[in-house]
Amino acid sequence: MGMPSYTPQDAAVPDGIIVIERGSSPQALGPKFNRTAADVVRFLLTNGEMVTATQSLSDEMIELFADELGAEIELVDPGQEQEVELQKVLDIPDDEDIEHDDLPERAPVITVMGHVDHGKTKLLDRIRNANVVAGEAGGITQHIGAYQVIHGGRPITFLDTPGHEAFTAMRARGADATDVVVLVVAADDGVMPQTVEAIQHAKAAEVPIVVAINKIDRENADPQRVLSQLADNGLVPESWGGDTMVCEVSALQSIGIDELLDNLLVVAEVEDLRSSPKGRATGVVLEAHLDVGRGPVATVLVQRGTLKVGDPLVAGPAWGRVRALINDLGQQIREAGPSTPVQVLGLSDVAASGDNFVVAPDERKAKSVAETRERWQRDARRGRDASVIAGGARLEDIFEQIQTGESSTLNLIVKADVHGSLEALIESLRKLERPEVKIGVVLRGVGGITESDIQLAETSNATVIGFNVRPDRRVRDFAASEGVEIRTYEVIYKLLEDVEAAMLGMLAPEYEEIVTGDAEVREIFRVPRVGAIAGCYVLNGKITRNSKVRFIREGTVIWNGEIDSLRRFKEDVREVAAGYECGIGLSDFQDLRDGDIIETFELREIPRV
Numbered sequence: 001m002g003m004p005s006y007t008p009q010d011a012a013v014p015d016g017i018i019v020i021e022r023g024s025s026p027q028a029l030g031p032k033f034n035r036t037a038a039d040v041v042r043f044l045l046t047n048g049e050m051v052t053a054t055q056s057l058s059d060e061m062i063e064l065f066a067d068e069l070g071a072e073i074e075l076v077d078p079g080q081e082q083e084v085e086l087q088k089v090l091d092i093p094d095d096e097d098i099e100h101d102d103l104p105e106r107a108p109v110i111t112v113m114g115h116v117d118h119g120k121t122k123l124l125d126r127i128r129n130a131n132v133v134a135g136e137a138g139g140i141t142q143h144i145g146a147y148q149v150i151h152g153g154r155p156i157t158f159l160d161t162p163g164h165e166a167f168t169a170m171r172a173r174g175a176d177a178t179d180v181v182v183l184v185v186a187a188d189d190g191v192m193p194q195t196v197e198a199i200q201h202a203k204a205a206e207v208p209i210v211v212a213i214n215k216i217d218r219e220n221a222d223p224q225r226v227l228s229q230l231a232d233n234g235l236v237p238e239s240w241g242g243d244t245m246v247c248e249v250s251a252l253q254s255i256g257i258d259e260l261l262d263n264l265l266v267v268a269e270v271e272d273l274r275s276s277p278k279g280r281a282t283g284v285v286l287e288a289h290l291d292v293g294r295g296p297v298a299t300v301l302v303q304r305g306t307l308k309v310g311d312p313l314v315a316g317p318a319w320g321r322v323r324a325l326i327n328d329l330g331q332q333i334r335e336a337g338p339s340t341p342v343q344v345l346g347l348s349d350v351a352a353s354g355d356n357f358v359v360a361p362d363e364r365k366a367k368s369v370a371e372t373r374e375r376w377q378r379d380a381r382r383g384r385d386a387s388v389i390a391g392g393a394r395l396e397d398i399f400e401q402i403q404t405g406e407s408s409t410l411n412l413i414v415k416a417d418v419h420g421s422l423e424a425l426i427e428s429l430r431k432l433e434r435p436e437v438k439i440g441v442v443l444r445g446v447g448g449i450t451e452s453d454i455q456l457a458e459t460s461n462a463t464v465i466g467f468n469v470r471p472d473r474r475v476r477d478f479a480a481s482e483g484v485e486i487r488t489y490e491v492i493y494k495l496l497e498d499v500e501a502a503m504l505g506m507l508a509p510e511y512e513e514i515v516t517g518d519a520e521v522r523e524i525f526r527v528p529r530v531g532a533i534a535g536c537y538v539l540n541g542k543i544t545r546n547s548k549v550r551f552i553r554e555g556t557v558i559w560n561g562e563i564d565s566l567r568r569f570k571e572d573v574r575e576v577a578a579g580y581e582c583g584i585g586l587s588d589f590q591d592l593r594d595g596d597i598i599e600t601f602e603l604r605e606i607p608r609v
């Protein structure tokens, strides 16, 4: 009960959940409860907290005060209160009025996490390929950011962006899409830093973990050692009397995959996941990009209700009538129920991953909510950018600036292939900030690196960072002439390492990439048992059999690897020069299209001076 020295006034506290921004002052807080700032200050004083009327309060203090009045509150981030108000327009449906047991079961949604190279991608591919519904009419698997498989007659949904960066970025935006985490640990390598991070993130989100000890086919695999490392990190295996399910798998040799899926279903059963397929759909955006032919494309995960073609949908600042729904087999479908991932066409704009979506009561409401959000975002950006562009430094020079004792801003232009990675990157970059060096994101965007990015980098003294995107030859030359540094990465942690190293003045010798040739895909042949062969025309330089290659589609890197075979007229050849045609085979990569560019390159180290 209340403290004897504190007597709240008699005025009634408003009914229902009261929305309060984190860090509110007593002056802002009091009136929310029909109280004065002085009431708040006095109450906190009796609880040993001395605050002024304009001071920002901790979550605990706010909760303490609400508890005292018996009020139910929802704490939201600053600036979110207006968003909560706005959402009232949408009258967001939920299942709260329905008895949980009366709701139908839904498929569990799985995220795969673990250290780099421990086999997350391979495992996701393996699960998918082994469980594609056989004979599905005309279905060819599409990477849309998530997929669903049927195991033991039951559906399981996998999010296709492995790693905890995407997971955390989603959570940071208030989207909890994942029901179970599969933690991949390589049996030969054991628990590594990113494994530990993944465990922490899953625990913080209170998401159950199923461990897959991968690569047990390897000679130096040591699953026992992994078990004890897991136990050291709070995951005590069932076989040791704990409650963590662990399976030994080989994604490469397809061992143990069924057991893993069995375990996932067991955990799902315990979690008792249910949701109503009735009514307007709500859910979360997993991935979004701009497609040259189709306009903005968003992959969403339906969490409740059924999403239908023709529905007026709002996702962040984007809205539109659903023009088409495409499933993970590339098929057009009419509707999608709970736990189904589906691509949505027809939105006005590229939504961001982690944005919640909802089908609005009508088109007018969808439009007005989206447009209001867009205006807010524009205003917020304007405020931020001004501080960023003034007096920043580049990656190369940042250490010098720090050394002079001044606080400095490292200006970056960040471009990535998809929204998910972009948000994850920015999020992770922010964590590197220290008092003496801030990170200023001058521009962030999805898509290839363009001349206008270089121009902006030049005027704002920024370094351009590309994640899974690359500049073409023209842009590269332009950057060189303007003295703008472009750094491209395909692994987030490498990127973060470099930025951190720059802050510490320890940027490692850089590898310069020498592009040795490029070819354009003109035609695709499918050869049974071999896979796809790309009929190509070599545009520049030469294509050499053993060189590294990457595939570029509309400025975005879609695949990295090595050439499997190189042929001219059925003859295996070592190299093919510009102006000639050739056939290039790649065992691992099948998703070729006309017009893709195949670029070959070598790495050469440039020592730092």
Ligand code: GDP
Pocket (backbone or CB within 6 Å): 114, 115, 116, 117, 118, 119, 120, 121, 122, 123, 162, 214, 215, 216, 217, 218, 249, 250, 251, 252, 253
């Ligand atoms: P990720 O970074 O966690 O997504 O790792 P990848 O899926 O890209 O796998 C990294 C490397 O490990 C690749 O060369 C895979 O072929 C290999 N790999 C993955 N799973 C296995 C496995 O079960 N056994 C063996 N021997 N190699 C594997």
